[in-house]
Amino acid sequence: xxxxxxxxxxxxxxxxxxxxxxxxxxxxxxxxxxxxxxxxxxxxxxxxxxxxxxxxxxxxxxxxxxxxxxxxxxxxxxxxxxxxxxxxxxxxxxxxxxxxxxxxxxxxxxxxxxxxxxxxxxxxxxxxxxxxxxxxxxxxxxxxxxxxxxxxxxxxxxxxxxxxxxxxxxxxxxxxxxxxxxxxxxxxxxxxxxxxxxxxxxxxxxxxxxxxxxxxxxxxxxxxxxxxxxxxxxxxxxxxxxxxxxxxxxxxxxxxxxxxxxxxxxxxxxxxxxxxxxxxxxxxxxxxxxxxxxxxxxxxxxxxxxxxxxxxxxxxxxxxxxxxxxxxxxxxxxxxxxxxxxxxxxxxxxxxxxxxxxxxxxxxxxxxxxxxxxxxxxxxxxxxxxxxxxxxxxxxxxxxxxxxxxxxxxxxxxxxxxxxxxxxxxxxxxxxxxxxxxxxxxxxxxxxxxxxxxxxxx
Amino acid sequence: xxxxxxxxxxxxxxxxxxxxxxxxxxxxxxxxxxxxxxxxxxxxxxxxxxxxxxxxxxxxxxxxxxxxxxxxxxxxxxxxxxxxxxxxxxxxxxxxxxxxxxxxxxxxxxxxxxxxxxxxxxxxxxxxxxxxxxxxxxxxxxxxxxxxxxxxxxxxxxxxxxxxxxxxxxxxxxxxxxxxxxxxxxxxxxxxxxxxxxxxxxxxxxxxxxxxxxxxxxxxxxxxxxxxxxxxxxxxxxxxxxxxxxxxxxxxxxxxxxxxxxxxxxxxxxxxxxxxxxxxxxxxxxxxxxxxxxxxxxxxxxxxxxxxxxxxxxxxxxxxxxxxxxxxxxxxxxxxxxxxxxxxxxxxxxxxxxxxxxxxxxxxxxxxxxxxxxxxxxxxxxxxxxxxxxxxxxxxxxxxxxxxxxxxxxxxxxxxxxxxxxxxxxxxxxxxxxxxxxxxxxxxxxxxxxxxxxxxxx
Numbered sequence: 034x035x036x037x038x039x040x041x042x043x044x045x046x047x048x049x050x051x052x053x054x055x056x057x058x059x060x061x062x063x064x065x066x067x068x069x070x071x072x073x074x075x076x077x078x079x080x081x082x083x084x085x086x087x088x089x090x091x092x093x094x095x096x097x098x099x100x101x102x103x104x105x106x107x108x109x110x111x112x113x114x115x116x117x118x119x120x121x122x123x124x125x126x127x128x129x130x131x132x133x134x135x136x137x138x139x140x141x142x143x144x145x146x147x148x149x150x151x152x153x154x155x156x157x158x159x160x161x162x163x164x165x166x167x168x169x170x171x172x173x174x175x176x177x178x179x180x181x182x183x184x185x186x187x188x189x190x191x192x193x194x195x196x197x198x199x200x201x202x203x204x205x206x207x208x209x210x211x212x213x214x215x216x217x218x219x220x221x222x223x224x225x226x227x228x229x230x231x232x233x234x235x236x237x238x239x240x241x242x243x244x245x246x247x248x249x250x251x252x253x254x255x256x257x258x259x260x261x262x263x264x265x266x267x268x269x270x271x272x273x274x275x276x277x278x279x280x281x282x283x284x285x286x287x288x289x290x291x292x293x294x295x296x297x298x299x300x301x302x303x304x305x306x307x308x309x310x311x312x313x314x315x316x317x318x319x320x321x322x323x324x325x326x327x328x329x330x331x332x333x334x335x336x337x338x339x340x341x342x343x344x345x346x347x348x349x350x351x352x353x354x355x356x357x358x359x360x361x362x363x364x365x366x367x368x369x370x371x372x373x374x375x376x377x378x379x380x381x382x383x384x385x386x387x388x389x390x391x392x393x394x395x396x397x398x399x400x401x402x403x404x405x406x407x408x409x410x411x412x413x414x415x416x417x418x419x420x421x422x423x424x425x426x427x428x429x430x431x432x433x434x435x436x437x438x439x440x441x442x443x444x445x446x447x448x449x450x451x452x453x454x455x456x457x458x459x460x461x462x463x464x465x466x467x468x469x470x471x472x473x474x475x476x477x478x479x480x481x482x483x484x485x486x487x488x489x490x491x
Numbered sequence: 492x493x494x495x496x497x498x499x500x501x502x503x504x505x506x507x508x509x510x511x512x513x514x515x516x517x518x519x520x521x522x523x524x525x526x527x528x529x530x531x532x533x534x535x536x537x538x539x540x541x542x543x544x545x546x547x548x549x550x551x552x553x554x555x556x557x558x559x560x561x562x563x564x565x566x567x568x569x570x571x572x573x574x575x576x577x578x579x580x581x582x583x584x585x586x587x588x589x590x591x592x593x594x595x596x597x598x599x600x601x602x603x604x605x606x607x608x609x610x611x612x613x614x615x616x617x618x619x620x621x622x623x624x625x626x627x628x629x630x631x632x633x634x635x636x637x638x639x640x641x642x643x644x645x646x647x648x649x650x651x652x653x654x655x656x657x658x659x660x661x662x663x664x665x666x667x668x669x670x671x672x673x674x675x676x677x678x679x680x681x682x683x684x685x686x687x688x689x690x691x692x693x694x695x696x697x698x699x700x701x702x703x704x705x706x707x708x709x710x711x712x713x714x715x716x717x718x719x720x721x722x723x724x725x726x727x728x729x730x731x732x733x734x735x736x737x738x739x740x741x742x743x744x745x746x747x748x749x750x751x752x753x754x755x756x757x758x759x760x761x762x763x764x765x766x767x768x769x770x771x772x773x774x775x776x777x778x779x780x781x782x783x784x785x786x787x788x789x790x791x792x793x794x795x796x797x798x799x800x801x802x803x804x805x806x807x808x809x810x811x812x813x814x815x816x817x818x819x820x821x822x823x824x825x826x827x828x829x830x831x832x833x834x835x836x837x838x839x840x841x842x843x844x845x846x847x848x849x850x851x852x853x854x855x856x857x858x859x860x861x862x863x864x865x866x867x868x869x870x871x872x873x874x875x876x877x878x879x880x881x882x883x884x885x886x887x888x889x890x891x892x893x894x895x896x897x898x899x900x901x902x903x904x905x906x907x908x909x910x911x912x913x914x915x916x917x918x919x920x921x922x923x924x925x926x927x928x929x930x931x932x933x934x935x936x937x938x939x940x941x942x943x944x945x946x947x948x949x
């Protein structure tokens with residue numbers, strides 16, 4: 034059995050902490066143990082390890098998440114990288130083609146797909162494992178986990194089972210249909226029929242998926258598939274495959290399951306009501322504060338409120354309407370103010386555009402010991418680096434030097450430059466130019482060793 | 492008649508906008524006309540002008556407020572500057588000595604003292620003018636304005652009048668006593684007795700005040716008084732004078748009067764519910780947002796809440812408990828994050844202290860064209876200045892150079908340095924050291940010209 038974890042982009046429902054470059058699954062808001070916080074993806078990976086599943090797991094993700102995934106889970110975690118985001122059918126198909134043609138997985142092996150961010154208890158993973166047996170021992174093409182509805186939700190999809198057609202010993206039910214986002218009346222009716230929430234966990238034989246690709250004239254070889262990828266329709270696996278299949282099983286799960294997709298649901302699972310600098314006074318009721326800024330936040334006398342602050346902005350919301358933030362920030366044009374990268378992280382401290390169109394941007398960079406920024410240059414900006422902590426190797430226009438705390442490095446427009454930390458490096462960077470954007474980077478070498486080899490050969 | 496406006500320090504009840512270096516009367520939160528905001532001090536000055544009182548008005552203030560007062564009211568406004576803060580008796584006595592001995596005001600002229608920050612309608616100033624007649628035409632030593640209580644307040648002082656002893660034509664009442672901050676029961680009782688709120692407006696003949704100084708062995712000459720100033724007790728004019736005087740009149744005022752001392756009372760008078768970047772959505776009820784940060788603040792679904800954000804911090808408070816912020820921030824040890832100075836302003840962008848006790852602080856400095864930072868050095872920090880806008884003269888260890896946008900200036904610990912802007916200068920400053928505090932400045936020359944003369948003579 035192979036497990037594919039889908040690590041998608043979650044948009045802005047947890048703004049200002051989540052944004053285009055930091056999806057909700059990477060926010061460290063869950064309590065792992067006293068004083069130690071973990072993200073949703075770290076939590077699920079830990080649960081997979083606990084259930085001896087992590088060695089069979091691949092993460093399907095996009096290029097933009099590689100740095101942060103490796104930062105949070107380590108560089109050993111196997112990734113299958115989509116060239117761009119195109120919904121779950123293309124993502125799952127690509128992962129299947131990869132397992133089949135690159136990893137040589139047998140067509141009879143069971144593939145289980147699941148999202149990276151459900152908040153579940155351990156027994157959920159027992160159900161995940163059971164799906165393998167259902168696929169191997171029945172005539173079902175696809176097997177799903179169905180969550181016993183905790184309340185009458187109108188925002189989830191429902192799986193409708195055939196409760197009459199069931200063998201005595203059989204744990205799963207046959208599926209007769211699906212219903213996405215019902216009305217309240219429909220949802221009440223579905224719950225009476227013992228319908229279950231679709232939590233996005235699918236199992237199938239790799240060969241079944243290969244057949245589906247062949248039927249659609251799509252390549253089963255990874256390198257061919259990836260070339261084709263950007264032409265695939267943006268369609269979900271549910272619509273493209275699941276809802277068209279005749280033989281589907283659903284395995285009911287009665288345990289705890291939450292989709293921590295809004296501040297309202299997320300704060301319910303937080304074991305601390307304050308993260309970051311500040312306080313929530315005793316008069317407050319059911320009020321949470323998450324503060325990623327350096328300045329203090331004080332909350333007085335509020336009820337059912339979440340306050341979330343990050344370098345991107347500040348949200349103050351009555352909890353029951355916190356899902357509306359997505360709509361409010363959708364047209365917000367703002368560059369990311371904080372990003373985690375393969376080599377560390379940066380935070381924007383200040384940004385100003387003058388009347389004459391000159392831009393100045395000040396960042397704090399943190400580069401982990403042993404890591405380097407790629408050897409690069411910029412078309413439209415000069416940079417000044419003030420090394421405020423640590424030491425490392427610096428290259429400017431092919432000249433290598435050793436730099437340490439207190440050094441000031443001036444990088445003119447177009448100059449090739451890179452840095453590698455021998456001890457954790459912190460740098461205050463001042464960018465000046467006519468058009469400052471993250472995209473203005475021409476990377477010559479990602480690898481420090483390759484760069485040095487190339488310099489030596491000159 | 493001369494008017495003395497007392498411009499005191501207001502502490503932290505409007506934190507995070509007000510702080511030790513920016514008192515509440517300077518916050519531009521009141522609507523003057525569409526799209527134009529004004530501060531409390533600007534509003535009262537406009538009202539004094541409207542009532543032909545501004546030409547007779549002096550502002551009593553401390554050194555720290557001179558820059559901001561002149562910035563908001565112009566450099567022509569006459570100031571009487573206390574050497575340090577010592578409550579209202581020393582401040583009023585100093586102002587009286589100044590009027591008497593420097594301005595040559597006659598002992599028979601009436602002096603009226605009032606705070607700089609009451610929120611009142613125009614007719615309040617008619618009452619202020621009437622005080623002059625009461626002092627000139629009665630045997631009263633002091634005349635006060637008493638505000639008709641709008642509700643049973645326990646936080647104001649009450650003036651108890653003798654309602655029986657009153658001539659038919661007479662508008663004022665004789666005062667029989669005072670009561671500071673009564674209990675609710677006492678306040679109810681006081682209101683039954685027709686007691687009035689003491690709003691801090693006092694009138695007296697200049698000679699009366701001079702007699703009081705002489706009686707206490709204090710000088711009536713300004714230059715002698717100012718030398719004596721720092722030895723005076725920190726005591727209010729109410730306690731030292733008003734409550735000991737026999738012949739006091741109170742003139743009732745039935746109009747609108749508010750002390751905008753808390754976010755709750757201040758937001759009631761704001762004509763706009765949003766100042767700064769962000770929004771308050773339609774589900775919100777009686778919710779105000781004041782945002783001085785560059786990042787957006789979004790408020791969703793709250794009722795009776797004020798959100799205030801500045802470089803010092805963020806407050807989210809249910810309005811009725813907003814006065815508690817003073818208590819919460821009183822032990823907050825935080826350096827000022829934004830200060831207006833004689834030469835411009837600075838804002839702290841970032842501050843970090845490492846485990847080894849090293850500190851790094853990043854600032855944005857703005858120096859107005861024609862202004863200079865004093866020639867100075869620091870014991871405990873080095874600085875790097877990245878000039879991101881403008882040009883000017885720079886001195887480092889007595890060596891003068893011309894600097895402009897793009898230049899990087901490195902200032903070692905102990906090095907003498909200064910800069911004067913020929914065009915508006917903007918600088919990103921990175922401080923590094925073992926103990927970073929504003930106080931670590933040894934100023935050699937405040938004046939650029941004197942510094943240059945001294946360099947030439949070397």
